[in-house]
Amino acid sequence: MGSRRLFLTTALGAIGAVLAFAAGWPVWRYLSPMEEPGEEERIALDREDVPLGVAHFFRFRGQPAVVLQSSPGVYYAFSAICTHLGCIVQWLPEQREFLCPCHAGRFSPDGRVLSGPPPRPLDSLPVTVVDNRLLIG
Amino acid sequence: MPKRIVDWLDLRLGIRDILEQNLTKYLLPRNINIWYTLGAVLLTLFALQFATGILLLIYYQPSPQEAFSSVQRIMNEIPYGWLLRNLHAVGSNLIVAVLLLHMLSALFMGSYKRPRELTWVSGFLLLNLSLGLCLTGYLLPWSQLSFWATTIATDAAGAIPLLGADLVGFLRGGTAVGEDTLGRFFALHVMGFPLLFGLLVAFHLFCVRRTGVSKPPFGPDYTPPKEHDRFHHEHHPGGIPFFPHYMAKEAGVISFFLALLVAITFFAPGLFIPPTANIPADPFVTPPGIKPEWYFLWAYQVLKIFPSELMGLAVQVVAMTLLALLPFIDRSPERRPARRPLFVALFICGIAIFVGLSIWGYFS
Ligand code: HEM
Numbered sequence: 123m124g125s126r127r128l129f130l131t132t133a134l135g136a137i138g139a140v141l142a143f144a145a146g147w148p149v150w151r152y153l154s155p156m157e158e159p160g161e162e163e164r165i166a167l168d169r170e171d172v173p174l175g176v177a178h179f180f181r182f183r184g185q186p187a188v189v190l191q192s193s194p195g196v197y198y199a200f201s202a203i204c205t206h207l208g209c210i211v212q213w214l215p216e217q218r219e220f221l222c223p224c225h226a227g228r229f230s231p232d233g234r235v236l237s238g239p240p241p242r243p244l245d246s247l248p249v250t251v252v253d254n255r256l257l258i259g
Numbered sequence: 260m261p262k263r264i265v266d267w268l269d270l271r272l273g274i275r276d277i278l279e280q281n282l283t284k285y286l287l288p289r290n291i292n293i294w295y296t297l298g299a300v301l302l303t304l305f306a307l308q309f310a311t312g313i314l315l316l317i318y319y320q321p322s323p324q325e326a327f328s329s330v331q332r333i334m335n336e337i338p339y340g341w342l343l344r345n346l347h348a349v350g351s352n353l354i355v356a357v358l359l360l361h362m363l364s365a366l367f368m369g370s371y372k373r374p375r376e377l378t379w380v381s382g383f384l385l386l387n388l389s390l391g392l393c394l395t396g397y398l399l400p401w402s403q404l405s406f407w408a409t410t411i412a413t414d415a416a417g418a419i420p421l422l423g424a425d426l427v428g429f430l431r432g433g434t435a436v437g438e439d440t441l442g443r444f445f446a447l448h449v450m451g452f453p454l455l456f457g458l459l460v461a462f463h464l465f466c467v468r469r470t471g472v473s474k475p476p477f478g479p480d481y482t483p484p485k486e487h488d489r490f491h492h493e494h495h496p497g498g499i500p501f502f503p504h505y506m507a508k509e510a511g512v513i514s515f516f517l518a519l520l521v522a523i524t525f526f527a528p529g530l531f532i533p534p535t536a537n538i539p540a541d542p543f544v545t546p547p548g549i550k551p552e553w554y555f556l557w558a559y560q561v562l563k564i565f566p567s568e569l570m571g572l573a574v575q576v577v578a579m580t581l582l583a584l585l586p587f588i589d590r591s592p593e594r595r596p597a598r599r600p601l602f603v604a605l606f607i608c609g610i611a612i613f614v615g616l617s618i619w620g621y622f623s
Pocket residue numbers: 294295296297298299301302305358361362365370371375378379381382383384385386389460463464467471472473474
């Protein structure tokens with residue numbers, strides 16, 4: 123290959139790569155998920171919202187979560203996403219357990235797997251009680 | 260009058276020649292069979308999807324607040340909205356069924372073999388693109404069914420090591436299915452995929468026309484065509500003309516499928532629209548018994564039977580890759596099923612596994 127041809131091919135290739143990047147990068151950024159309300163986000167709930175034996179569902183870092191008062195003053199919070207294939211668990215007040223409607227995974231009030239296909243406990247979230255408020259996250 | 264129009268056009272563009280080459284003087288093998296009409300059936304059904312789809316777009320609103328109610332409005336208030344929507348929904352299911360039949364016939368008759376590898380590969384891409392159209396279209400009504408079926412389907416990508424979580428986020432445009440998922444699925448469903456689809460169909464048809472229709476590998480006078488080491492169009496001297504003979508047969512089969520489409524639309528519109536499709540999406544409540552559409556049940560079941568999702572996903576990828584590259588793996592020129600016992604056995608096993616997994620997935 124003549125050196126002039128080599129030079130031109132290289133120059134064209136380089137220009138092509140620059141242009142492809144200039145076009146590709148904005149498209150990539152445009153399509154990428156936007157920053158969610160931060161990994162740092164914390165949520166405060168009123169204690170009245172979570173009476174004894176009741177599960178309260180809320181949105182946390184973009185995803186469904188649940189907080190439960192299992193015995194007086196004892197709170198548990200979890201991601202409400204089943205650890206099997208990602209359905210949202212429901213709280214059964216009578217049975218005092220979480221049930222996943224997809225493949226009947228069952229979880230105890232503290233998140234342990236009771237039966238069914240889920241491979242691990244519900245992902246728990248830290249809860250702190252501050253006066254009349256619950257801080258989650 | 261038609262003659263005068265043709266004369267007028269012929270004088271300027273020489274269309275008589277083109278028409279003759281492609282219709283009356285375009286000869287097909289004498290023993291051509293009904294399976295060769297399925298491509299024309301697909302073209303018709305896709306044309307109908309485009310037409311009903313464009314009409315639905317007039318009233319459909321792609322936002323989480325309005326999507327569900329706009330579809331209810333199309334169904335219940337706009338005159339004949341129910342007809343267009345049901346035709347579009349039932350049509351998509353029928354298309355997948357015909358696509359599978361079309362593919363099975365190409366497999367059974369060995370028409371994917373040299374020199375038709377590119378026809379096969381482009382067809383396989385079309386099948387995947389069609390499934391992509393089904394998947395993206397399913398989310399648009401923003402019902403409980405849409406929302407959760409999409410959640411489960413996109414979740415599967417999470418099983419890929421390292422990239423999984425990012426990939427799921429990229430597909431959804433966020434951590435969970437939401438407004439941004441609807442936006443990207445809508446864009447793909449109504450513009451991105453159809454455009455690609457049109458280009459690929461054009462290429463697929465170009466391949467078919469350029470190589471020539473394969474001779475069905477049946478009957479006593481079938482002789483395997485010679486291998487050529489330069490381009491060769493497969494002619495069928497003494498064959499039957501495409502027009503009017505074969506087109507009449509195609510029109511018959513197309514009418515059959517249109518009748519089936521209309522019959523399901525009128526008498527069993529709920530066949531593909533389960534009750535959860537009539538409840539607006541609620542990200543906090545997963546309804547019981549969410550199942551993907553019938554043609555994804557096999558994949559859904561594969562994910563469930565393997566101990567890890569990653570293994571299930573890997574099995575699917577391997578199966579699809581083998582199918583895509585089949586012409587490059589199975590390279591013997593023999594096309595007669597009676598002389599390919601191993602292939603026919605695998606073919607039947609493959610169908611049985613697909614059907615078995617689907618039924619299992621449906622009832623599990
Ligand atoms: C999206 C829709 C598709 C359309 C509109 C379409 C259309 C057509 C048409 C019109 C023909 C010629 C007539 C015939 O043999 O039926 C054809 C042939 C063919 N198609 Fe498709 N096709 C589609 C998808 C597929 C798929 C999914 C495959 C396989 C993976 C495939 C593989 C083939 C092959 C191998 C032939 C050649 C048949 C022969 O000459 O013996 N096509 N297609």
